[in-house]
Each structure stands twice: as C-alpha cells, then as structure tokens.
C-alpha cells in the first residue's frame with residue numbers, strides 16, 4: 001500500500017527534479033496560489049493553449065503536487081485551468097507520435113507518476129473543470145475526490161481514446177468504473193463518449209454542474225465540507241477504498257510500460273494518431 005507508493009515517489013521525485021533542470025524553461029506551466037480558505041491551495045494549469053500533457057508540463061505538475069503534499073499547511077487542493085480553451089486536451093500527441101521507444105518509455109513512466117501522485121494523495125483534491133476535458137485530461141478529475149464541471153456546451157468530458165484509434169490504459173478505465181459503474185463505462189469507453197454537462201452529471205462522471213463563473217466558488221464551498229472531517233479518518237478511508245485499484249498499477253508498472261511502448265510504436269497506431277492531429281489542426285474555430 002502506501003509504503004510501496006512512498007518508495008516509488010521518492011525514487012521518481014529525484015528523476016523529476018533532474019528532468020526539470022533539463023528543461024530549464026522560463027515559462028511557468030503550473031501556478032499555485034493560496035485560496036481565501038485556510039489550508040487550501042489553488043493549482044492552475046497553464047500550458048497554453050490547451051493544457052496538453054507535454055513531458056515538461058507533467059514534470060512541473062508532479063513537482064508542484066509533491067511540494068504541496070509535503071507542506072503541512074495544506075489540507076486540500078483545487079485544480080483548475082488557466083487556459084481559456086480547455087481544462088486539458090490530455091496527452092500531448094506530439095509526445096507519442098514520431099518519437100523513439102526510449103522517449104515513449106520515459107513519457108509513460110511520468111504519466112504513471114502523475115496518476116499515482118494524484119490517486120494516492122492524502123490531500124483533498126477537487127477538480128474545478130472550467131473547459132473541455134478529453135482522454136488523458138480526465139486523469140486529473142478521475143483521481144480527484146470531487147469533480148465540478150462548468151455548464152457550457154463546449155465543456156465536454158470523457159475518455160475518447162477509441163476515437164483516436166487507441167485504447168485507454170487500465171488505470172484510466174479502473175477509476176472510471178469505480179466512479180460511474182461497469183455498464184456505463186463499457187458504453188462510454190468503447191464509443192469514446194465525450195459527455196456534455198447535463199449528461200456528464202447524469203452518468204456520474206462529474207458530481208456537480210454549475211455556471212462557469214461559479215465553478216471556483218463552488219469548489220471552495222465543497223472543500224469546506226470535506227475539510228470538516230478529521231484528516232486522519234478521511235485519509236485512512238480514502239486509502240482503504242483506493243488501494244486495490246492503485247496496487248494494480250504499482251505492481252504492474254513495468255509491464256504496462258512495455259505494453260504501451262510496443263502498442264504506440266505500431267505503424268498503424270502512429271498513422272491514426274497523425275491523422276487525428278492533422279484533423280485537429282484543420283478544424284480551427
């Protein structure tokens with residue numbers, strides 16, 4: 001359980017810091033601000049234009065989450081987007097297209113790190129989803145404790161991987177099943193459904209839908225309810241509920257990486273990702 005994860009985190013934290021030094025970027029891709037509520041940080045995703053998960057962005061995100069986790073002044077984090085176009089467009093397709101197996105291996109390991117860091121966080125995590133949220137972008141909401149979505153027809157949310165000719169990994173699928181149930185997941189995952197707000201609420205992939213300008217204030221008021229519970233009791237309970245799902249990834253990380261690398265390296269998969277990326281570039285607003 002936690003000792004396993006703690007081991008991974010220690011080892012991976014060192015890798016993250018080395019990687020961060022390698023990027024040496026001046027851009028701040030993640031902004032952390034204290035909120036008006038004591039003990040609550042607001043983490044803003046700011047990888048313009050759509051918060052796609054580049055390796056650099058993932059690295060910065062993990063480092064910031066680790067700092068908050070280790071800072072005893074914080075009990076909860078609200079995660080939101082500072083990009084007008086999206087909460088997150090998921091995996092940056094340029095990271096998994098046209099690169100080599102060593103790059104795919106590094107990338108997938110870091111994405112796994114992010115998932116573990118979020119899924120096993122001791123803090124209360126609330127996703128304030130103020131824009132579209134596709135595929136890997138759902139990694140953050142699906143590992144959060146509570147999800148609030150902006151009531152806007154552009155704010156589609158879901159695991160649409162099959163529409164790109166790929167499959168969601170089991171560690172995206174498992175939290176979805178835990179949240180919306182087996183049948184609804186079977187349906188949503190195979191068809192790669194992106195739910196508009198009312199349907200997202202109905203299927204249960206989000207917990208609340210509110211007008212866009214109320215997403216942040218609602219997140220704060222929900223956070224207050226969660227923080228009324230003593231941390232140790234809530235953390236023990238969270239760990240008890242999440243451990244079986246987390247253990248599946250902790251125990252099978254290397255096999256999962258090998259499967260990913262061989263899958264993504266296939267010519268047919270590369271072709272379909274390139275076509276999807278080209279289509280995205282054509283479909284400009």
Ligand SMILES: CCCCCCCC/C=C\C/C=C/C(=O)SCCNC(=O)CCNC(=O)[C@H](O)C(C)(C)COP(=O)(O)OP(=O)(O)OC[C@H]1O[C@@H](n2cnc3c(N)ncnc32)[C@H](O)[C@@H]1OP(=O)(O)O
Pocket residue numbers: 049050052085086088089090091092093094096132134135136137160161164166167168169259260263277280281283284285
């Ligand atoms: C044995 C089995 C083993 C299992 C193996 C499992 C394999 C699993 C592999 C991978 C998992 C992958 C998960 C993913 O997350 S794939 C990514 C899926 N994401 C999407 O489908 C969202 C795509 N984006 C959009 O729909 C839209 O961009 C939007 C709704 C977020 C915003 O729309 P709009 O405001 O109209 O902006 P643009 O579309 O114009 O986008 C701006 C700009 O950004 C580029 N872009 C968008 N998304 C991505 C992306 N995911 N990666 C890279 N780049 C992206 C877009 O192309 C534009 O670029 P520009 O033309 O240069 O301006």
